[in-house]
Amino acid sequence: MEKQQLGKSDIYISRLTLGCMSLGTDRKHAKEIIDTALDRGINHLDTADLYDFGLNEEIIGEAIKDKRKDIILTTKAGNHFSKESKNWFWDPSKEYITEAVKNSLKRLKTDYIDFFMLHGGTINDPMDDTIEAMEELKQAGWIRAYGISSIRPNVIQKYIEKSSIDGVMMQYSLLDRRPEEEILEKLIAHNISVITRGSLAKGLLSVNYKENFIKKGEEGFLDYTGPELMNTLENIAEASEGIPLNEIAIKYVIKHPATTSVTIGASKREQVLENTRPDFTNGLPDTVYEKLKQITKSNVYKEHRS
Template identity: 55%
Template sequence: MNKRQLGKSDLYLSEISLGCMSLGTDEKKASRIIDEALDAGINYLDTADLYDFGRNEEIVGKAIKNRRQDILLGSKVGNNFDRNKEDWFWDPSKEHIKKGVKDSLQRLGTDYIDLYQLHGGTIEDNIDESIEAFEELKQEGVIREYGISSIRPNVIREYAKRSNIVSVMMQYNALDRRPEEEMLDFLHGNDISVLARGPLAKGMLSDHAKEVATKKADDGFLQYSKEEMLAITEQYTDYASGERSLNALALQYVLHHPAVASAVFGASSVDQLHENLGYLEAAPMTEQLFGELQALTKPIKYDKHR
């Protein structure tokens, strides 16, 4: 598995990595998915305190108990939640961030987190206070690096200017090309890496593209109408070949830009994991192929996310 440097840090992430939100609450099943991912060479696991109101971190923690030294672990903070009420509110305060990391460390069964991320954010937040919290946690040694999970260009630019973030997690795939228009070159120029979540566009760019698009495209997708989505997936499936699966193609697409450190996919079954691991056997992406995929879709821009 090839690895890519995360910003200017000394963290090197596998090109594809496992987003843990979809693992579910069956500990045995989740542990098997994680074990097989790690055995295949994936070294980055991404979770968050809000996933299943802390339960996801607990499950991940148990699964990695004897393999902590083999992995880079990412989690997120910023949603102040009540597990019993299953409710939460946005809270990027220094007090909550510093309490949140203690809670996450306990659930994860570890004494440090490799990448700690602010799980959202708006331009109205006290950004300097949030940054101060992350910087203190880094100095204390409970986190190695920090980043943000955001698709708001104005927020991302402020953190790039005012903080030492090494990464931004954002949705990016061949259908959601918003990062291409405004963010990828900017972040690359600032030595900040992208963790691309949703690389398979909810399955509409997977080996099951037609089936998934038929089920999910009734309300369209972003700025695409249902008719456009079905037409795109019809053309997209023509790219399935012996050289690469559609899953592999989707992952290769987001990894084409040098700003992207890792494509973070979810898996709720071992079968889904294996479909994505087909990436390891795929023929390399070419400039011509990348251009053809771009031509299928729209160069949409961020609109309301400011």
């Protein structure tokens, strides 16, 4: 699978990223999913300390201990949690970020994290302290690069201005085109990579879109009403010229030059196989790309400012 440079770093990640949040707690089952992803050319695994209150990191650490050098590992922090009481609060302080990295390293059974992200953020955070923590962790060799996972354009803008982030993880899909209007060009201008999430829109942009619409889409999605959503999905399927909807969805966001990698979640290995089947070096034709833009809404950020 083709690999792309992550921002200005010396890290190269596969066009698809395995999002590990849905791996579950069965260690054998999780390892099967991870091994399938690696066998299919994915080299980038994304987790967070909050997932299953640290257990997700532990499971990944065990699954990759003999393959660490071949893997680009991302984790996230900022949610100060208790494994015992299973509650958490937002804490982007320098002290907590530094403590969180040390704890993640133990759970992941590694002595460095390739890409470390702040797991959220608000405009009122002590950003200078957070950035100072990230820079010191990078200088110490505990992390190789850092970034932020956020859908807040004002927060992302501040990190563009204040920090040397190499990547931003954000929600971006055919049904959620908000980043196109306000963020993506700015990130390109500063050589900051986009790692997308939610690009299959909870399975609405998949081969099972009709079934998933009944489960998850009848009340609508973002600024689509239920009827608008179904009509849009049918129009996308028609415009796809026989290409499976999941392939169309992934290739649509990859088409934008800001996108470095697309995160796919998986709770079973079959989902990994389905989403790695397409040849992503063969991009979406311009005619199909433009038609998809006409079919879908050019959404804008109305909230998520603070």
